[in-house]
Amino acid sequence: MLEIRQLDVSxxxxxxxxxxxxKINEGEVVAILGTNGAGKTTLxxxxxxxxxxxxxxITFLGEEITNLPTFKLIxxxxxxxxxxxxxxxxxxxxxxxxxxxxxxxxxxxINDALEYVFTLFPRLxxxxxxxxxxxxxxxRQMLAIARGLMHGPRMLILDEPSMGLSPMNVEAVFExxxxxxxxxxxxxxxxxxxxxxxxxxxxxxxxxxxxxxxEGTSAELRSNDQVxxxxxxxx
Amino acid sequence: xxxxxxxxxxxxxxxxxxxxxxxxxxGLSLVFGVMNIANFSHGEFYMIGSYxxxxxxxxxxxxxxxxxxxxxxxxxxxxxxxxxxxxxxxRQKSKKGWLMNTFLLTLGVSIIMQNGxxxxxxxxxxxxxxxxxxxxxxxxxxxxxNDRLVAFIIAMITITxxxxxxxYTRTGRAIRAVSQDETxxxxxxxxxxxxxxxxxxxxxxxxxxxxxxxxxxNPAFPTMGVNPLYKSWFVLILVGMGNIWGSIYGGxxxxxxxxxxxxxxxxxxxxxxxxxxxxxxxxxxxxGLFAKKGVKSVLE
Ligand SMILES: Nc1ncnc2c1ncn2[C@@H]1O[C@H](COP(=O)(O)OP(=O)(O)OP(=O)(O)O)[C@@H](O)[C@H]1O
Ligand SMILES: [Mg+2]
Numbered sequence: 001m002l003e004i005r006q007l008d009v010s011x012x013x014x015x016x017x018x019x020x021x022x023k024i025n026e027g028e029v030v031a032i033l034g035t036n037g038a039g040k041t042t043l044x045x046x047x048x049x050x051x052x053x054x055x056x057x058i059t060f061l062g063e064e065i066t067n068l069p070t071f072k073l074i075x076x077x078x079x080x081x082x083x084x085x086x087x088x089x090x091x092x093x094x095x096x097x098x099x100x101x102x103x104x105x106x107x108x109x110i111n112d113a114l115e116y117v118f119t120l121f122p123r124l125x126x127x128x129x130x131x132x133x134x135x136x137x138x139x140r141q142m143l144a145i146a147r148g149l150m151h152g153p154r155m156l157i158l159d160e161p162s163m164g165l166s167p168m169n170v171e172a173v174f175e176x177x178x179x180x181x182x183x184x185x186x187x188x189x190x191x192x193x194x195x196x197x198x199x200x201x202x203x204x205x206x207x208x209x210x211x212x213x214x215e216g217t218s219a220e221l222r223s224n225d226q227v228x229x230x231x232x233x234x235x
Numbered sequence: 236x237x238x239x240x241x242x243x244x245x246x247x248x249x250x251x252x253x254x255x256x257x258x259x260x261x262g263l264s265l266v267f268g269v270m271n272i273a274n275f276s277h278g279e280f281y282m283i284g285s286y287x288x289x290x291x292x293x294x295x296x297x298x299x300x301x302x303x304x305x306x307x308x309x310x311x312x313x314x315x316x317x318x319x320x321x322x323x324x325x326r327q328k329s330k331k332g333w334l335m336n337t338f339l340l341t342l343g344v345s346i347i348m349q350n351g352x353x354x355x356x357x358x359x360x361x362x363x364x365x366x367x368x369x370x371x372x373x374x375x376x377x378x379x380x381n382d383r384l385v386a387f388i389i390a391m392i393t394i395t396x397x398x399x400x401x402x403y404t405r406t407g408r409a410i411r412a413v414s415q416d417e418t419x420x421x422x423x424x425x426x427x428x429x430x431x432x433x434x435x436x437x438x439x440x441x442x443x444x445x446x447x448x449x450x451x452x453n454p455a456f457p458t459m460g461v462n463p464l465y466k467s468w469f470v471l472i473l474v475g476m477g478n479i480w481g482s483i484y485g486g487x488x489x490x491x492x493x494x495x496x497x498x499x500x501x502x503x504x505x506x507x508x509x510x511x512x513x514x515x516x517x518x519x520x521x522x523g524l525f526a527k528k529g530v531k532s533v534l535e
Binding site: 070082089 | 412415419
């Protein structure tokens, strides 16, 4: 569904991503793991057209999307929940959600999507008229994910969705991902919570200093000594 | 009794004056809030609005209202061309020093438009004597020209429509989204280029409507935009940058300051007095009367 071939990305003269290739199939949940500064966010932002690739190609649903402007990718069914969340702080929860469905013209579909995200996160329904800027960190996280679902994406890309959440909310986020997966949404997830992530992901890639150093099914990676040592704290 | 009557007259004059400043300031504010451009060519769109209304009446034989609408639409089109031709290419190239570079560009646009108009239409005054004949007394001792009243009403209707558009429509919401978080907005599928062009064009249209509605009071000439430009900047500095509701109050406050100083000290002192008072206010509230900390938005 999404295929990245030999991707290089630089910030000015500083190259951060080196010849990364990966492939994500329809219906999969794929994790991208790596230490801080490995280049995970950079990789995702390049896929989303927020950064420019200097080399390599990205294809989505069989069409090349390398360096297309972000807004066009949304129309094609991609959705990205960024590390910074990028909410609209002076707008209400409701308005943020409606903007999530900006590319959807059918009123009924928008209402269905609203209902759907409100069942996923009942808290958002209670806070419908609150300004996004005044929400707690955890609520903002939920809003960002919910907003990312509003246009019914075919692939949802999540950059550290559980960052800063209390254990209960982390649980809620992972539960949501499990539910989405049964709803046929393909998911790419970057997480520090490696243990839990490998439990819900089908496959994972490990990124180190901008290069893919390991890939395999979650089970394979869980039994890999290097992964156990670096990310799971098990020796 | 006479004192009371006089203050009432001042207030009515101030409101009529301030309404049009508000209309100018709202456009300036919109462009600053959404595009981060300090627009010093705003007055020139007021100027061409005035010219277009003049030609609407004299050449095309439109009535007053259609002429004003025609002026607004024509300025909208020119605004689109200017944004696509000037600011958009710069945005694609680099965002370094954006505020300064665009400031200089707007000065350039202003000079080109002033001199372009002088070249095409000359520097003589072009005016009409009246849009809506007659004068009205509204609780005042003085009679007010109907044109002034109608211009004020047009300004208020325009601002209300803009408010409705920004608050309740899909595109209006997108404009606000861009003003609050550009990355977030493009992640919603919003085309930033289109929103920028639209915002600039809308702002030009608002200025042109102000210029056009006042044609019978202030005739068109090439440098007529300078004064309204200053006034709308006074308003923006006073209320804080990029806030539409604030601009309305700000317009009325600046109108009031001016009217009072004209009554008390005579014409010619109004800018001095307004600026002194604005400076005093800024000493107490440096980011403007209505600025909210940390939240950047064109409409709250
Ligand atoms: N705007 C930027 N300019 C220059 N260098 C950058 C920029 N953004 C990121 N980098 C660098 O690129 C490298 C990869 O950063 P990136 O944010 O992709 O890492 P990450 O894997 O997402 O890390 P984390 O787990 O901390 O989120 C880091 O060394 C970082 O310092
Ligand atoms: Mg990151």
